[in-house]
Structure formats: C-alpha cells, structure tokens
Amino acid sequence: MKKHVSVLAALAAVSLTLTACSGSGSDSEAVEAADLDAETQSLVDEAQDAGPVTLYSMVDEAVLREVAADFESAYGITVEPVRLVSADLAQRFSSEASTGSSPADLIMLTDSPFYDEALEEGWISSFAEAELPDSLAGDFPEDLYTHDGSTPMVSFVPTETVYNTDLVESAPTSWEDYADPAYAGKLQIAEVDSSPANVAFWSLMRNEFGDELLEGIAANNPTVSGGAVPGTQAVAAGEGALGHPGVLPVIKNLQESGAPVEVASMSPTTGPEVGLGLAENSPNPAGAKLLAAYLMSEEGNLRFNESASQISPFDAEGMDRFTRTADIEMSDAAELKSLMGMN
CATH class of the missing domain: 3.40.190.10 (Periplasmic binding protein-like II)
Structure with missing residues (x-):
C-alpha cells in the first residue's frame, strides 16, 4: 500500500488551523x-x-x-x-x-x-x-x-467524493465506482480511522453495499493519503483520479486557481x-x-x-440522503481497515 503526504497538502492542513477574527467591518448604529x-x-x-x-x-x-x-x-x-x-x-x-x-x-x-x-x-x-x-x-x-x-x-x-476532471470522463454516480477496476492505482483515500466520521462513513458503505465494495477498493490498491486535505490536493495534482473524502472549501480554492477538480454528491452519505x-x-x-x-x-x-x-434540517432532499451516525450499525475500525487492505 502506498503512502502519500505532499508538502503543499501539509501546508494546506496547517492553514486550516489558523484563527480568523473579524467583525462585519462596520460600527452600525442600533x-x-x-x-x-x-x-x-x-x-x-x-x-x-x-x-x-x-x-x-x-x-x-x-x-x-x-x-x-x-x-x-x-x-x-x-x-x-x-x-x-x-x-x-x-x-x-x-x-x-x-x-x-x-x-x-x-x-x-x-x-x-x-x-x-x-x-x-x-x-x-x-x-x-x-x-x-x-x-x-x-x-x-x-x-x-x-x-x-x-x-x-x-x-x-455530507461526505462527498472529489475527482480530477482531466482523468475522469464523467462524474461518478455511485460509491461502488471506487471498486471499479478502471480506477486501479488511481484512488486517494484517507485512513479509515482518521476520524470518527470516516469510520461511520465506511460502516455505512459496508451496511449498504457489503464487504464486496471494501474488498474491491483493496483490490484497486489505493494510495492512503495523510488525510482529507492532502488527499484532495493529490487529486488536484493528478496523483489520483478519485479521492475520499473531498473537502469542499479546499476544492473551491483549487477550482479558483484553475485546478481540474470537481465534487460528486452521492447517496447514501453521512458525516x-x-x-x-x-x-x-x-x-x-x-x-x-x-x-x-x-x-x-x-x-x-x-x-x-x-x-x-x-x-x-429544512432541506428534505438533502436530509433524505444523509444518514445520521446514531442510525448507522457501526463496524470495528480495524475490521474495516483489514477489508480495505490498509493494515
């Protein structure tokens, strides 16, 4: 299993920890x-x-x-x-x-x-x-x-997927695309246990699609990124066609700089x-x-x-595709990692 942590990604991750304190820019009267x-x-x-x-x-x-x-x-x-x-x-x-x-x-x-x-x-x-x-x-x-x-x-x-528009002909439509042999060696995926939300997501995927999905991802030999931010950066740099999870603020910044990245929203999801x-x-x-x-x-x-x-909460369609963590039958993180070949 390959490991990837880019310098740019690390810098991006650090930048997300900076404090931004500002008012609305005016001292309006009551x-x-x-x-x-x-x-x-x-x-x-x-x-x-x-x-x-x-x-x-x-x-x-x-x-x-x-x-x-x-x-x-x-x-x-x-x-x-x-x-x-x-x-x-x-x-x-x-x-x-x-x-x-x-x-x-x-x-x-x-x-x-x-x-x-x-x-x-x-x-x-x-x-x-x-x-x-x-x-x-x-x-x-x-x-x-x-x-x-x-x-x-x-x-x-919601957990979303990020993809490189230069390397993917059409937007992914199902989480099962991660197991498509066409993406062998072209996946950037954060460690399964990098966050509780990530464990919940892959538990949901296992419940929805079975062990076959996770084993199919393992067969595609994904690169394990240093986290969501460096994984998104790597996809933008062409080091992967699909990434998980996509970080929307980072994706927007990359798009503004001309990077060939886009988000695909699929169901079900959690986060x-x-x-x-x-x-x-x-x-x-x-x-x-x-x-x-x-x-x-x-x-x-x-x-x-x-x-x-x-x-x-007032978006009925959005809430319909979102599964709350409390409603997910959780799997053991080590078992998920084993199925995905990340041990």
Whole structure:
C-alpha cells in the first residue's frame, strides 16, 4: 500500500488551523428591525444594548462573514466571528470557560463528547432551558435537539467524493465506482480511522453495499493519503483520479486557481453534525440567543447551509440522503481497515 503526504497538502492542513477574527467591518448604529413580534423585538433591544456578538465556529471564514452580514442587516447587531477547526476550538473554549472569562457568546462546532463535558462543567447552558423567540426557532425539528435536548444540530456535513476532471470522463454516480477496476492505482483515500466520521462513513458503505465494495477498493490498491486535505490536493495534482473524502472549501480554492477538480454528491452519505452551544457566561446572552434563533429559523438556516455547502434540517432532499451516525450499525475500525487492505 502506498503512502502519500505532499508538502503543499501539509501546508494546506496547517492553514486550516489558523484563527480568523473579524467583525462585519462596520460600527452600525442600533436599529429597530421591521415587522418583529414583541418577544423578538425585546431580545433585539437587549442584544443591541450589550454590543457585538462573538461567535466561535469551525465553519469557513467566508461563510461566517456572510452570516454576520445577514444578521447585522436584519437586527443591527454586529457579529464578531472567531474561526478555528473543531478540535482547536473545543480546546480554546474549554480553557477559557474553565476560568469563567471566555469572550464567546455562542459556539458552533461538530458534535462530539465535548458537548457533554461542557454541559456537565457548566460552560454552556442547555437549549432546553433557553427561551428563544418562537417566531424564529419554533419550527426547528425537535428530533435534532441532542444531548437530552440541550444541543440543536443546525447543519449536516455530507461526505462527498472529489475527482480530477482531466482523468475522469464523467462524474461518478455511485460509491461502488471506487471498486471499479478502471480506477486501479488511481484512488486517494484517507485512513479509515482518521476520524470518527470516516469510520461511520465506511460502516455505512459496508451496511449498504457489503464487504464486496471494501474488498474491491483493496483490490484497486489505493494510495492512503495523510488525510482529507492532502488527499484532495493529490487529486488536484493528478496523483489520483478519485479521492475520499473531498473537502469542499479546499476544492473551491483549487477550482479558483484553475485546478481540474470537481465534487460528486452521492447517496447514501453521512458525516459530521454541527451543533450550537450557548456560552454560560456570555457577555451578550441576548445576542447569543438571537443569533442562535436566527440560525435555527428556516430562512436563516437555509441561507447559512447554502453558503457553507452543507445540508440544512429544512432541506428534505438533502436530509433524505444523509444518514445520521446514531442510525448507522457501526463496524470495528480495524475490521474495516483489514477489508480495505490498509493494515
């Protein structure tokens, strides 16, 4: 089995860990949003008096800037995003919250045991106890409140495939294409156990297509990439025709630079779920609740997920092809690796 970790890929991976802290770029005066019910207007007034809202998130910075601009346009409240990858974000927030002095008002990161710890330690408060405007968050699906109703999952990140358009005549249409002998020696696949989401994905594939798919991939002698980012980079460089998983922000950047890469969306799929947390000692608790409610409203949620190229709970077609991790019969990671020839 071949191993590949390119210098460019490593640099790209490092770049994803950098923090990006910025406001909306303007200090707008407080304004009264139009056509709001009394409950929402009261929360808006309180949030405006408290100042900006600080959002900690793992989402791409460009997406956060769009969210900030939309929110300020609607409510006259500035959002100051702080962007980190999930692991670094959880570590930073945990360190700050344990001292009781975190500047964060609202956090947005992929679902993990972090939420249980944060709730137990009192770093975040439960949404089950939060009073959000019903006009905004009232239609949010009840089954998407996890951790005993404490944490709403507002976005679903589908696992996709990336392919090199110079090396693939037509877009893949099924995950079974990975086992097509035509792609022997042309696959870039991240380690099966490189993330919990990856283990969940290959478990889903095994459940759906059987061991034959995984054994077919092994027969194609895939290159095991150093991770999703270097694998995507390798496909862009022509070192593979198909890659798994594709990283959408990286793919978009590569496309802008003229790289011959594209994404194929196939069914079924799974991936990380993105949740919200209300900081317990928020400098602007009203702003945190208002921003959370906006992100949980159908309009705000659809706009956010469209910008992020992720699946909204209000997107019936997208949710139909997405299988939540809790609904997957999980396989042992070592067994999956063995079937795929990665031991």
